Amino acid sequence: MSDTDCLFCRIVAGEIPSDVVHRTELSVAFRDVNPQAPVHVLVVPRRHIDDAAAIGPGDAEVLADMFVAARQVAEAEGIAERGYRLLFNLGEDASNSVPHLHLHVVGGRRLAWPPG
Ligand code: DGP
Numbered sequence: 639m640s641d642t643d644c645l646f647c648r649i650v651a652g653e654i655p656s657d658v659v660h661r662t663e664l665s666v667a668f669r670d671v672n673p674q675a676p677v678h679v680l681v682v683p684r685r686h687i688d689d690a691a692a693i694g695p696g697d698a699e700v701l702a703d704m705f706v707a708a709r710q711v712a713e714a715e716g717i718a719e720r721g722y723r724l725l726f727n728l729g730e731d732a733s734n735s736v737p738h739l740h741l742h743v744v745g746g747r748r749l750a751w752p753p754g
Contacts, residue, residue, distance in 0.1 A: 646682045646738035660711050664703040667711050667743070676746030677715045677722070681707050687739040691727040708743045717745035 641647040648654045652664050660667035661680055670678040685698045687693065693701065705724070712718040721746030727734040 644738050647686050647727045650684050660707050662703055662707055664706050669705055674746045677717050679711050679743040681741040688737050689739055690728050704741050707749055708741055711743050725747050
């Protein structure tokens, strides 16, 4: 998929507005438009990657950046101490709806396990 067709590439480029809470050289984190918990932030790589199944050895640096960004978001949002969930949805059964890799950072309430 080309950048111009990709919703999250367009959010990263600032072409579509979003509530950005964290930026690094490699990733951007913004609030999910349909939050499932008091804190629900998506960490996305600036470079387009389709999904978690498309990750390869060359993506180590960007993945590390995304996980560090997720921790920093959790700390800034005040959920780091009580705990939170990091989640990649993948494919139809997991309701993956946006084909640009995104790490969900979800917390601020007790989260059910297993998820529905
Ligand atoms: P997933 O189901 O894992 O593909 O999650 C995609 C998430 O993206 C979903 O929770 C809603 C969110 N989302 C979809 N469109 C937009 C948008 O235009 N802006 C923002 N901030 N979030 C969006």
